[in-house]
Amino acid sequence: VRRYTITLLPGDGIGPEVITVAKNVLQLAGSLEGFEFGFKEMPVGGAALDLTGVPLPEETLLAAKQSDAILLGAIGGYKWDTNEKHLKPETGLLQLREALKVFANLRPASVLPQLVDASTLKKEVAEGVDLMVVRELTGGIYFGKPRGFSINENGEEIGFNTEVYATYEIDRIARIAFETARKRRGKLCSVDKANVLEASMLWRKRVTTIASEYPDVELTHMYVDNAAMQLVRNPKQFDTIVTNNIFGDILSDEASMITGSIGMLPSASLGELGPGLFEPIHGSAPDIAGQDKANPLATILSAAMLLKYGLGEEKAARRIETAVLDTLNRGFRTGDIYSEGNKLVGCQEIGQEVVKSI
């Protein structure tokens, strides 16, 4: 019998609640498809800071590296907001991404027919949106050097960062994006600021070069400011979007809000070798933590991405996705996606309903 080792990183805020629920769902989906899991729970983020003094303890990283895939809840909270940079919960997440070399972050954003009313966009604009943001995750201004603080020639304090991309970094994320687009509707939009930034000019050049390997995929380019507008004007024009780390951070969050159900959206972060990192795109929501109000569906769908992209267990993944849709069809809703005529339930209960549906 196939057996996979999964590192669970509940993290902070609502993280532990949603991870507990998603773990049960994973376990069931696996056993129905004839495989088993060994779970190892480790601290990260604020939880790790409180326990060990650092946001990514060595033991956590080691466990993550030795596992087949990693499922993360959420990271951060007011308590640690004023910490110095190396003691911020977020720094633990960035260190984890870097150490695992998960350079490709896949962030689907689609509007489910059941939840179209949750979008702030007009129904005819939101309906049918189904896009995927492929965000470069281990390069660019997030990690570029030099960075830091200094004093300039006028004696003024400065803060600085470096946006930098090398050809191989662009090429590999471009290939992932073209592969992704090929499996979807065959359209890739590369987003940059090539009218101003040299890093973007190289980005555009390399993406265009890689395009010749994928003649079946239609490539377009768009400036990031225009992309931020077009996502609001007509999000349906997009199939797959590929962009750098910081633009991907901004645009994927914007896209997720366009669906109106950020509590529903999963993500996958993949490298060339080694385990992938799977997490909901929502934050740790400290204001509702511990109250059984969180929506665990984003984490459950992240578990489905884990099965599909992390373990190649497509059937089990589809079981989970179908069960989530079925649960919605049966009218169960957490507070964030509630609308009249449906049944308002908590984190655990909606999780149990997904389990039933499986």
Add this chain to the structure above:
Amino acid sequence: VRRYTITLLPGDGIGPEVITVAKNVLQLAGSLEGFEFGFKEMPVGGAALDLTGVPLPEETLLAAKQSDAILLGAIGGYKWDTNEKHLKPETGLLQLREALKVFANLRPASVLPQLVDASTLKKEVAEGVDLMVVRELTGGIYFGKPRGFSINENGEEIGFNTEVYATYEIDRIARIAFETARKRRGKLCSVDKANVLEASMLWRKRVTTIASEYPDVELTHMYVDNAAMQLVRNPKQFDTIVTNNIFGDILSDEASMITGSIGMLPSASLGELGPGLFEPIHGSAPDIAGQDKANPLATILSAAMLLKYGLGEEKAARRIETAVLDTLNRGFRTGDIYSEGNKLVGCQEIGQEVVKSI
């Protein structure tokens, strides 16, 4: 009699059409308030490239510097899209901003009751949106050095840019933003990525320091990814937003699309001394250029900002703003803001209606 020298920079695409209309409106508003204009028209952008081989000719910059204010149409077009960086139309605009030291870019985005249906957001979300983005315009990654292309230690080509802010740059834009918020609803939201970037950490620190000079303004901080979401979720929560050059580029375009009427939105770019630069935020729209289809209202409202912020002629500015609203109330619409039951007119005709309203 007061006399002002205005440099007109029609630029490319629909630029010349909208500038012609706005010039007539300016002239009339001035004469009714008892002052005169001397206009000087100069080439910039693609038009300048074609004429002189550079996107910002010395004569254009000199005329601009010697005038009391500058009104710009639009810049750019497919024709020059593949030009090298120093021969791009956009480079002319960036050089102009830098040479004029107009570090403060004010971009209002409000949803007019007459045009609420033009937004892709639901009526209850769009209605009443009235925000102002204060974007730092002459610093950050747009101008930071070092920048360029190079070969890294592995022999790979890299493209790189520097995001950098000095305290004085942050302090002066923060003060403009606090002053702006004070004259509006007294709320300022500073947007950064201080959980990741050192440049943003300094930004947050300085904005917080400057806040003590403005105890009557309520300051909040928001990460840029969250801001991109919140603009879609509930744009009404914002009064004044202050942010760096690149985040301001992205967020102000997103905010403008939320109003649904990007053909309506003006902008002002101001420095400490010297003339301000006023321009619509829309682009050069080469596909409709020369067809009398463009919406000149954004440029007309930019002329109003020119009167108010550039010349201190508030009365004349208010005349123009009122005339634009009156023209909309009388049902005149260009194609981009047309809805059933209104009168579809061209660029010149709607301009004439504004003139009548004044």
